[in-house]
Amino acid sequence: MLTIAGLSKRYAKGDKALDDVSLGIPAGQVVGLIGPSGAGKSTLIRCVNRLVEPTSGSIRLGDTEITRLGGAGLRRARRRMGMIFQEYALVERLTVMENVLSGRLGYVGFWRAFLRRFPQADMDRAFAVLERVGLLDHVDKRADELSGGQRQRVGIARALVQEPDILLVDEPTASLDPKTSRQIMRLIVEVCAERQLAAIVNIHDVALAQMFVQRIIGLKAGRVVFDGSPEALDTAALTAIYGEEDWSRTIREVEDDAAEEAAAQDAVRVLRAQATPAAARAL
Numbered sequence: 001m002l003t004i005a006g007l008s009k010r011y012a013k014g015d016k017a018l019d020d021v022s023l024g025i026p027a028g029q030v031v032g033l034i035g036p037s038g039a040g041k042s043t044l045i046r047c048v049n050r051l052v053e054p055t056s057g058s059i060r061l062g063d064t065e066i067t068r069l070g071g072a073g074l075r076r077a078r079r080r081m082g083m084i085f086q087e088y089a090l091v092e093r094l095t096v097m098e099n100v101l102s103g104r105l106g107y108v109g110f111w112r113a114f115l116r117r118f119p120q121a122d123m124d125r126a127f128a129v130l131e132r133v134g135l136l137d138h139v140d141k142r143a144d145e146l147s148g149g150q151r152q153r154v155g156i157a158r159a160l161v162q163e164p165d166i167l168l169v170d171e172p173t174a175s176l177d178p179k180t181s182r183q184i185m186r187l188i189v190e191v192c193a194e195r196q197l198a199a200i201v202n203i204h205d206v207a208l209a210q211m212f213v214q215r216i217i218g219l220k221a222g223r224v225v226f227d228g229s230p231e232a233l234d235t236a237a238l239t240a241i242y243g244e245e246d247w248s249r250t251i252r253e254v255e256d257d258a259a260e261e262a263a264a265q266d267a268v269r270v271l272r273a274q275a276t277p278a279a280a281r282a283l
C-alpha cells in the first residue's frame with residue numbers, strides 16, 4: 001500500500017511541480033497517471049523513490065515513511081520499488097539473464113555482484129520471472145539482440161526479481177508499436193494482480209491506459225484534477241486535465257481498440273482450447 005499525503009515539490013528554479021497531492025494505492029491496484037507535458041507525472045514517480053526530494057508532504061510505503069529515510073534505510077526501501085523505464089535501461093552488452101540479475105544488486109554484496117556470483121536462490125528467482133515474461137528461450141542472448149517488446153519484458157523481469165511491493169513505471173510503451181504496447185500493458189497488469197503489487201504507470205496514451213488500468217489519476221499543473229475509473233474519464237474529465245479539444249476521436253479510438261483487444265483475446269481462447277498443452281502455453 002502506497003499512501004501519499006499533501007505532497008508538494010517546488011524545484012529550485014521553477015514553479016510548483018506538485019501541489020498538495022494526496023492519494024492511496026492499495027496492493028494489486030494499477031494506476032495510470034496521465035496529464036499534459038509538465039503536469040508533474042515524472043516528478044511524482046521520482047518523489048516516491050526519492051530521486052527527487054519532496055518539498056513537503058508524506059509518502060508511506062506500508063509502514064515506512066519514505067521522506068525521512070537516508071543512507072541504508074533508503075536503499076532498503078528502494079529494493080521494494082521496481083522501476084520500469086521507457087527506454088528499458090538495459091546494459092546492452094550483457095545477457096538477458098545478467099540484466100535480470102542486476103535487479104538483485106540491492107541484496108547481494110559488492111564483490112559478489114562484481115564477480116557476478118549470485119546465490120542460487122537469485123538464479124532461481126531470475127529463471128522464474130523470465131519464464132513468467134516469456135523469455136526463457138532468450139536467457140543467454142545479449143540485450144542488444146532483442147526486439148523492443150522483448151527488451152521491455154527484460155525490464156519487467158528485472159523489476160520483478162527485486163520482489164518489490166510497488167512498481168514505478170515511466171512510459172513503458174512510448175517506444176513500442178501499438179500491438180506490442182498492448183501486450184506489455186497486459187503483462188504489467190497481470191503480474192501486478194498475481195503478485196498483489198501496487199503500480200503507478202506514467203502513460204501518455206490515454207486510450208491504452210483506459211483499456212488496461214483499473215484507475216486513472218489525471219494531473220494538471222501539479223494537482224490531481226481527476227481520480228476515478230477508466231469509464232468515468234469522459235469528455236468533461238479529459239477537458240479538465242488537458243484543456244479544450246475535440247475528444248471524440250480519442251474516445252472513438254478507445255472503443256475501436258477495446259473491440260480489437262476483445263477479438264484478439266477471443267481468438268487466443270479458441271486457439272488455446274484447440275491446441276496441445278505445450279502449444280497452448282506458448283499462446
Ligand SMILES: Nc1ncnc2c1ncn2[C@@H]1O[C@H](COP(=O)(O)OP(=O)(O)OP(=O)(O)O)[C@@H](O)[C@H]1O
Nearest residue numbers: 011012013014017036037038039040041042043044
Ligand atoms: N530538474 C528540474 N528542475 C527544475 N524544474 C523541473 C525539473 N524537472 C521538472 N521540472 C519542472 O517541473 C514541472 C513538472 O515536470 P515533470 O517532468 O514532472 O512533468 P511530466 O508531467 O512528467 O512531463 P512530461 O510528460 O513532459 O514528461 C515542469 O514545469 C518542469 O519544467
